Amino acid sequence: MKYLRLVLANLGRHKLRTVLTILSVALALFLFASLRSVTTTLAATAQFGGARRLVTLNATGLVFPLPLAYGNRIKAMPGVTGLSWANWFGGRYGDGKNFFANFAVDAESYLAIYPEIVMPADQKQAFIRDRTGALIGNRLLSQFGWKLGQNVTLQGTIFPGDWTFTIDGVYTPTDPAIGDNVLIFHHDYFDERIGRAGIAGWYIVQIDDPAHGPAIAKAIDDMFRNSSSPTKTGTEREFQASFATMWGNVSFLMSTIGLAVVFAILLVTANAMMMSARERTGEIAVLKTVGFSDRLLFALVMVEAPRWDSAGPGCSIPPLTSTARASCLDSV
Amino acid sequence: MTTSTLIIGVLVAVGLMLASGLVPALRAARLPVVQALRHVE
Numbered sequence: 001m002k003y004l005r006l007v008l009a010n011l012g013r014h015k016l017r018t019v020l021t022i023l024s025v026a027l028a029l030f031l032f033a034s035l036r037s038v039t040t041t042l043a044a045t046a047q048f049g050g051a052r053r054l055v056t057l058n059a060t061g062l063v064f065p066l067p068l069a070y071g072n073r074i075k076a077m078p079g080v081t082g083l084s085w086a087n088w089f090g091g092r093y094g095d096g097k098n099f100f101a102n103f104a105v106d107a108e109s110y111l112a113i114y115p116e117i118v119m120p121a122d123q124k125q126a127f128i129r130d131r132t133g134a135l136i137g138n139r140l141l142s143q144f145g146w147k148l149g150q151n152v153t154l155q156g157t158i159f160p161g162d163w164t165f166t167i168d169g170v171y172t173p174t175d176p177a178i179g180d181n182v183l184i185f186h187h188d189y190f191d192e193r194i195g196r197a198g199i200a201g202w203y204i205v206q207i208d209d210p211a212h213g214p215a216i217a218k219a220i221d222d223m224f225r226n227s228s229s230p231t232k233t234g235t236e237r238e239f240q241a242s243f244a245t246m247w248g249n250v251s252f253l254m255s256t257i258g259l260a261v262v263f264a265i266l267l268v269t270a271n272a273m274m275m276s277a278r279e280r281t282g283e284i285a286v287l288k289t290v291g292f293s294d295r296l297l298f299a300l301v302m303v304e305a306p307r308w309d310s311a312g313p314g315c316s317i318p319p320l321t322s323t324a325r326a327s328c329l330d331s332v
Numbered sequence: 333m334t335t336s337t338l339i340i341g342v343l344v345a346v347g348l349m350l351a352s353g354l355v356p357a358l359r360a361a362r363l364p365v366v367q368a369l370r371h372v373e
Binding site: 262269281300 | 340348360
């Protein structure tokens with residue numbers, strides 16, 4: 001602590017260099033944290049998924065549908081206690097800047113399989129009864145200022161046209177892993193509008209015991225292996241993770257950019273440290289002459305480094321100001 | 333930002349501190365006094 005005055009006195013040297021280095025280090029660390037946050041957010045998304053739910057989709061890819069006739073065959077399998085299906089809609093609201101997930105579901109079976117989606121009983125019944133109704137997460141209500149009973153129009157991107165839905169219910173997820181910014185609507189209405197009944201985007205299969213999951217998944221895939229639409233069944237968690245991997249190996253990309261940013265910080269900091277070290281060769285000699293040991297000087301220079309990294313540059317032992325000189329001489 | 337991101341950020345900063353400060357600190361410690369005094373104006 002007795003060298004604090006020396007350290008503080010040195011802070012004022014090369015103010016411009018100090019400010020510029022602080023800004024570059026701060027910006028680089030901000031980028032690093034932002035990139036890392038993208039990776040952790042994607043990882044958190046993949047955590048979503050009940051242990052008792054499997055997802056069956058077309059083995060070729062999510063964009064290829066499955067025949068609705070598969071449903072009854074899956075439901076009849078041992079270990080399967082419930083079944084529902086859904087289809088990605090991909091509509092956008094307004095200018096589309098505030099994206100939220102929206103998809104068509106078989107309402108009754110879907111809500112039975114997802115007990116985490118909670119809403120008042122009357123709203124649930126209203127949604128099930130209303131063919132053009134929609135169920136939304138509570139965040140959408142505050143985000144867009146929507147009201148219960150209001151009509152909202154989505155612009156279809158995959159399925160063009162204006163799609164108007166009535167908000168019949170607002171749900172609150174009991175599990176934070178389930179999004180509160182999702183809009184779901186009836187698969188029947190979806191089929192009617194696109195004029196292509198009898199398809200499902202993916203099946204959600206409820207099973208009796210999570211331990212039976214791998215065996216049931218294999219049985220489902222084996223059943224449809226030689227059909228026109230072979231299936232790929234996995235846990236709901238794998239299904240969520242597949243959305244992230246659709247973009248490619250995002251984690252690797254982010255990690256690589258993050259490392260490049262860290263390396264850039266290292267170069268900036270090392271450069272600033274080396275510059276200031278060269279500038280004070282004479283001062284180090286004076287400090288040694290007045291009694292500073294090699295070990296103490298080593299420690300003093302090392303202590304400056306955190307200031308370059310946390311507070312910025314300009315903090316290396318600079319030419320001694322009168323205050324610093326006094327401080328040095330006091331400490332010897 | 334998650335706690336892990338915060339911790340990794342701190343570790344990165346500490347790692348940078350050590351990496352960038354080590355060489356100048358060693359140079360300062362090993363600097364011969366007589367030779368260095370020639371730089372004093």
